[in-house]
Ligand SMILES: NC(=O)C1=CN([C@@H]2O[C@H](COP(=O)(O)OP(=O)(O)OC[C@H]3O[C@@H](n4cnc5c(N)ncnc54)[C@H](O)[C@@H]3O)[C@@H](O)[C@H]2O)[C@@H](O)CC1
Ligand SMILES: Nc1ncnc2c1ncn2[C@@H]1O[C@H](COP(=O)(O)OP(=O)(O)O)[C@@H](O)[C@H]1O
């Protein structure tokens with residue numbers, strides 16, 4: 045079935061995949077010059093709208109990123125917007141030389157004194173192989189200081205496209221970054237993603253690349269069927285531990301994310317349990333209940349021997365499960381049952397899991413998440429300012445930046461409860477992880493600033509409403 049371009053435009057490509065996609069387009073009859081025209085004119089339209097007649101400076105480097113800059117400059121000139129090109133290096137590629145020859149406006153040699161309102165950074169893109177030399181870094185930094193609006197084309201110069209690593213310290217902050225053809229990993233990986241401002245993508249006709257990562261997108265959530273029943277809608281069991289506060293937060297979110305029934309197994313009913321939460325002291329009966337669609341184990345669990353025994357017992361029930369927090373510190377390969385599972389580590393818990401699964405704690409975050417997913421056969425949600433979801437078959441979903449107000453205690457419990465609730469609804473671990481992470485980010489957007497984890501949990505309901 046042909047995929048719609050909307051879905052294609054969620055692809056995230058590394059440099060090799062982007063090159064292969066470009067070669068496929070060339071083989072199908074589009075030449076590099078045409079691709080550069082599409083990219084440059086698409087980006088030029090964004091620049092023109094933002095500049096709105098104010099003077100634009102385009103900084104051009106030697107490669108095809110610089111080539112895009114010459115196309116953007118000519119587009120602006122054609123549309124009557126004042127533009128000056130600063131030539132950091134003369135074009136070195138055929139397509140960039142052609143783009144320069146087609147430009148009929150003003151160009152000055154690498155001159156840091158040029159002033160304007162909008163700077164368009166086309167020094168280097170995905171072809172960057174090393175840090176900027178001192179003269180190029182100075183030129184970029186001086187121009188950035190002289191222009192209040194800074195637009196990076198494809199990726200900000202000095203940022204490594206595949207990793208999101210800045211190859212120079214002190215690179216300027218962009219106000220807008222325009223990705224060309226497809227998203228790159230740098231657009232979603234720290235620290236680069238925090239330097240890029242608003243993100244936009246120009247479609248140049250790139251087709252689907254097998255094995256490509258995707259950006260987390262708004263999920264589609266179904267309204268319960270006409271004959272829905274609370275148990276068939278998904279019964280979630282949450283196993284409480286020594287500190288039930290965390291499971292209350294998880295339950296509060298779970299009650300609002302779609303599950304029909306949320307049950308908490310706790311030795312005593314927590315004082316602040318929501319009225320809708322069914323509390324049982326009989327863990328064995330809860331685990332044996334045929335209607336139990338999913339389990340959440342780990343928040344507020346404690347890390348002692350008793351906690352480890354309860355974790356092993358809970359996972360032995362072989363239900364689709366979410367393991368979070370202390371559960372992740374106690375998880376061992378022998379506890380896995382092969383049923384759908386989501387692990388939700390932050391960086392500290394990830395390091396513990398890597399020790400438990402005998403994996404190297406090195407490489408990019410997405411690579412580490414993929415390695416753990418392959419070793420555990422679980423879906424791994426590696427949390428943080430640049431959360432990623434990795435599936436056991438090599439599926440990879442990267443998250444756009446969520447609100448940094450999420451960096452407050454208890455929001456991880458809310459995420460775990462949200463994912464577990466979705467897992468109870470349909471039993472698909474990858475889908476539940478994606479839905480839960482999206483709902484969590486959206487709930488944060490809805491509650492705004494300086495929120496508590498409890499307020500976030502309550503906003504999950506409003507986030508669900510946006511997916512119906
Ligand atoms: N792949 C595609 O399909 C398309 C790519 N386009 C543009 O092409 C860009 C990639 O172009 P290129 O591969 O030519 O790469 P760049 O323009 O990013 O860099 C080019 C050259 O600079 C050299 N270089 C790398 N780091 C350097 C440094 N620190 N100091 C000095 N020289 C350095 C490299 O050897 C390379 O030859 C993309 O980012 C995008 O802007 C677009 O024109 C549209 C189509
Ligand atoms: N700076 C940040 N920007 C965006 N999201 C963040 C940031 N810091 C943390 N988060 C998110 O907040 C949640 C924190 O979870 P976690 O570390 O488990 O905290 P806790 O154990 O207190 O609940 C995760 O979903 C994480 O992705």
Ligand SMILES: [K+]
Nearest residue numbers: 165168199201
């Ligand atoms: K650039």
